[in-house]
Amino acid sequence: MDMNNKQLKNAEATQYIVVKIGREQYGINIKYIQNIVRIQNITRVPKAPYYFKGVINLRGEIIPVMSIRLKFGLEVEEDTFNTRIIIVKISGQVIGLIVDEVKEVTEIPEEDIQTVAREANDERGNYIIGVGKVKNELVTLLNLEGFINLNS
Amino acid sequence: MDISQYLEIFIEESKEHLQGLNTSLLELEKGTVSKDVINEVFRAAHTLKGMAATMGFKGMNLLTHDMENVLSEIRNDNIKVDAKLLDVLFQCLDALERFVDNIIETGSEGQDNNAEIIKNLNMILNGNNVVPETSHKEHGVDHNSLSETKSDSSDSKEHKYATIPFTDFEKHAFSSASKEKYNCFGITIYIADSCVLKSARAFIIFRTLENLGQIIKANPSVQDIEDENFDNDFSVFIVSKEDEVEVRRQLMTIAEVEEVLVGHIKVEDVEEGSTDESDDPIEIPQKESEQANSNTKSKPKTNRTVRVDIERLDTLMNLVSELIIIKNGLETVENTNQNFTDQIEYLERITTNLHDAVMKVRMVPIERVFNRFPRLIRDLSRQLEKNMEFHMSGEETELDRTVIDEIGDPLVHLIRNSADHGIEMPNVRAQNGKNPMGQVYLKAYQDGNNVVIEVADDGNGIDVKRVKAKAIEKGTISVEQGEVMSEQEIIELLFKPSFSTTDVISDVSGRGVGLDVVKTKIEALGGIIEVKNELGKGSKFIIRLPLTLAIIQALMVNIADEKYAIPLNTIQNIENVSIDDIKFIQNQEVINLRGQVIPVLRLYDILEVDKEPVNKDFITVVIVNKGDRKAGFVVDSLIGQQEIVIKTLGKFLASIKMIAGATILGDGDVALILDVNTLV
Numbered sequence: 112m113d114m115n116n117k118q119l120k121n122a123e124a125t126q127y128i129v130v131k132i133g134r135e136q137y138g139i140n141i142k143y144i145q146n147i148v149r150i151q152n153i154t155r156v157p158k159a160p161y162y163f164k165g166v167i168n169l170r171g172e173i174i175p176v177m178s179i180r181l182k183f184g185l186e187v188e189e190d191t192f193n194t195r196i197i198i199v200k201i202s203g204q205v206i207g208l209i210v211d212e213v214k215e216v217t218e219i220p221e222e223d224i225q226t227v228a229r230e231a232n233d234e235r236g237n238y239i240i241g242v243g244k245v246k247n248e249l250v251t252l253l254n255l256e257g258f259i260n261l262n263s
Numbered sequence: 264m265d266i267s268q269y270l271e272i273f274i275e276e277s278k279e280h281l282q283g284l285n286t287s288l289l290e291l292e293k294g295t296v297s298k299d300v301i302n303e304v305f306r307a308a309h310t311l312k313g314m315a316a317t318m319g320f321k322g323m324n325l326l327t328h329d330m331e332n333v334l335s336e337i338r339n340d341n342i343k344v345d346a347k348l349l350d351v352l353f354q355c356l357d358a359l360e361r362f363v364d365n366i367i368e369t370g371s372e373g374q375d376n377n378a379e380i381i382k383n384l385n386m387i388l389n390g391n392n393v394v395p396e397t398s399h400k401e402h403g404v405d406h407n408s409l410s411e412t413k414s415d416s417s418d419s420k421e422h423k424y425a426t427i428p429f430t431d432f433e434k435h436a437f438s439s440a441s442k443e444k445y446n447c448f449g450i451t452i453y454i455a456d457s458c459v460l461k462s463a464r465a466f467i468i469f470r471t472l473e474n475l476g477q478i479i480k481a482n483p484s485v486q487d488i489e490d491e492n493f494d495n496d497f498s499v500f501i502v503s504k505e506d507e508v509e510v511r512r513q514l515m516t517i518a519e520v521e522e523v524l525v526g527h528i529k530v531e532d533v534e535e536g537s538t539d540e541s542d543d544p545i546e547i548p549q550k551e552s553e554q555a556n557s558n559t560k561s562k563p564k565t566n567r568t569v570r571v572d573i574e575r576l577d578t579l580m581n582l583v584s585e586l587i588i589i590k591n592g593l594e595t596v597e598n599t600n601q602n603f604t605d606q607i608e609y610l611e612r613i614t615t616n617l618h619d620a621v622m623k624v625r626m627v628p629i630e631r632v633f634n635r636f637p638r639l640i641r642d643l644s645r646q647l648e649k650n651m652e653f654h655m656s657g658e659e660t661e662l663d664r665t666v667i668d669e670i671g672d673p674l675v676h677l678i679r680n681s682a683d684h685g686i687e688m689p690n691v692r693a694q695n696g697k698n699p700m701g702q703v704y705l706k707a708y709q710d711g712n713n714v715v716i717e718v719a720d721d722g723n724g725i726d727v728k729r730v731k732a733k734a735i736e737k738g739t740i741s742v743e744q745g746e747v748m749s750e751q752e753i754i755e756l757l758f759k760p761s762f763s764t765t766d767v768i769s770d771v772s773g774r775g776v777g778l779d780v781v782k783t784k785i786e787a788l789g790g791i792i793e794v795k796n797e798l799g800k801g802s803k804f805i806i807r808l809p810l811t812l813a814i815i816q817a818l819m820v821n822i823a824d825e826k827y828a829i830p831l832n833t834i835q836n837i838e839n840v841s842i843d844d845i846k847f848i849q850n851q852e853v854i855n856l857r858g859q860v861i862p863v864l865r866l867y868d869i870l871e872v873d874k875e876p877v878n879k880d881f882i883t884v885v886i887v888n889k890g891d892r893k894a895g896f897v898v899d900s901l902i903g904q905q906e907i908v909i910k911t912l913g914k915f916l917a918s919i920k921m922i923a924g925a926t927i928l929g930d931g932d933v934a935l936i937l938d939v940n941t942l943v
Contacts, residue, residue: 154935156922158922159916163916173913206913
């Protein structure tokens with residue numbers, strides 16, 4: 112019964128995985144996420160776009176891996192014990208995203224999400240859906256379709 | 264019984280027969296008007312007609328039917344084979360191909376009734392004042408005239424239905440139907456001896472009968488008929504609103520139905536005593552027949568081949584790939600136990616054989632693609648008013664199914680090019696002292712791990728000067744560039760997008776979309792294309808395709824601390840070269856290898872390795888070739904030969920041309936496969 116009530120109440124809420132990149136927290140819609148793996152050997156791919164770290168072998172599949180840090184123009188940090196690769200699937204393509212740390216899975220109701228005013232020519236504006244509030248902390252919600260642009 | 268289960272067989276077989284028809288027609292056109300060839304054409308048309316009717320494709324049936332009429336007149340020497348006639352027959356062939364294509368795409372034959380072609384066929388028939396009394400009369404020469412008279416051929420055929428006894432239940436059905444003003448018929452149907460799928464044919468007959476009325480009884484039983492437990496005839500009893508003539512007419516339009524004998528069943532004869540009790544007595548027998556129809560599955564004839572969906576083979580191939588990866592992994596496990604290494608070797612032998620076996624299953628002879636080209640050349644000769652002869656060889660050469668499916672279009676392009684640009688007009692050829700008959704060659708053969716396909720002609724060849732002028736005019740190259748370019752380099756300009764040298768845009772080629780598309784396609788298949796050319800004598804396009812696409816032998820090399828794979832079939836040899844032997848030509852490092860100057864490519868730089876190369880006195884150079892062109896890759900060290908499974912890098916990294924893909928090594932790491940074609 113409890114479960115049912117909860118589900119009803121949160122019908123409008125979407126589940127996000129909260130990750131840490133630098134000092135900021137980002138949310139990734141759980142519907143894209145296939146898997147979360149520890150950092151492993153990445154094979155560099157020459158001539159790849161700068162934010163692609165290379166490819167990994169995930170149980171026999173070759174998966175390209177990109178660094179959110181590089182894409183956001185932050186400096187690269189050494190991999191730590193907490194560094195993870197989040198495997199997401201977008202328009203049929205599987206890709207790995209490197210994050211500094213995976214914090215938690217949380218539900219953010221619609222009313223707790225604020226859209227941010229974006230400037231027309233702000234590329235980074237495309238990467239973001241809005242800002243969600245989770246227990247007095249702010250989580251920037253990533254727009255994966257904009258972030259991982261298949262055409263770029 | 265569901266007709267769709269026959270659809271695939273129908274399509275496959277139709278294609279075969281159309282191909283046969285095509286070959287025979289070409290034969291006829293060459294002037295070999297022998298009885299055998301004409302019979303061959305006739306047989307193909309006849310079988311197609313029968314198959315189309317079985318499947319209920321009316322348009323196709325009608326067309327083949329009229330074709331058959333004309334062909335039978337040819338067979339009886341009442342019509343002579345001439346160019347006009349052949350043209351019409353070729354039109355028929357094209358129309359039939361369109362039908363089949365429509366069937367493949369949509370499952371239905373489409374709306375085209377080919378009135379024009381049918382009119383032409385009939386004009387040929389009538390123009391020769393042929394009496395329409397042919398041996399095929401019983402197939403119904405004219406759809407509108409009803410053959411009310413039981414034709415002569417029915418002499419030996421009996422009204423078998425007359426002797427079949429009825430049960431009380433059936434008698435009852437007849438009398439009730441008769442009271443409802445239905446006609447009761449007994450029908451005996453004879454199917455042609457040559458009929459292959461008798462049960463399918465019977466199914467069509469039953470479907471027609473069901474449209475006409477209700478089936479009361481069949482002898483042998485419906486079950487037996489569907490199991491093909493009958494000779495060439497069977498009898499049915501139906502009640503229908505239609506009259507005798509109409510029933511017979513409709514049944515006679517079904518192909519391979521040789522004779523239909525229809526007779527009224529008089530209710531008095533049946534001697535039905537009791538009065539009717541039910542309001543709708545017909546309902547019950549109908550249900551019965553329907554049930555019989557639905558619960559019988561026709562048993563396909565046993566065959567020694569199996570049709571398999573290509574996707575299943577892909578799955579199988581993927582599993583073999585996984586197995587090979589695991590085997591490679593096991594090889595890296597350190598173990599000095601002799602038994603273990605023995606077992607690994609055993610495993611290796613099996614995986615290699617398994618891979619070969621799966622590969623073989625996927626291989627199809629290139630004949631499938633080549634088959635359509637004689638016709639293409641024939642049409643082009645007509646269209647371009649050039650005389651051309653076509654020679655094919657190596658049709659039996661086998662290639663991976665996926666390659667076969669893709670290679671057709673590029674070859675069509677090249678052959679059209681040869682016909683249009685290569686072969687000169689007959690008078691020009693005569694002036695130049697050449698045989699006025701232009702020769703076009705298509706050849707396939709296996710060469711090691713490659714399959715080579717050559718398209719050659721004895722035409723004028725490529726005029727390099729004109730190509731150069733055109734390139735300069737178009738701004739593709741500058742005048743200075745043109746000065747220093749070799750002939751081969753200029754010819755390669757033809758493969759650049761939007762480059763066409765024909766001044767007049769013709770129907771055949773010369774729209775500027777051509778060779779670049781051909782090249783892209785072939786490279787996508789992992790192959791290469793090169794040109795051999797001699798002005799005035801002809802040109803030859805040579806396509807090299809890998810035998811397999813998924814699993815290859817590769818040489819693993821180290822560059823700094825990275826590992827790369829170079830496909831073994833591109834490697835010519837490996838050289839240890841002294842630093843002093845490296846010379847510079849036009850700012851490019853080269854080595855002179857046994858008289859041949861080969862450019863040296865520093866993979867460190869090309870692959871943007873983030874480390875300084877170690878300076879050594881001797882360097883290891885892997886000599887690779889792309890067609891005739893060679894290059895030397897400088898690598899740090901060699902790891903060895905290995906069987907690798909090619910995996911793609913995916914959409915995100917697809918734009919990186921110099922990497923052909925990736926593979927998973929025994930230790931689970933990923934190594935990239937160098938694309939020799941783009942690097943050289």
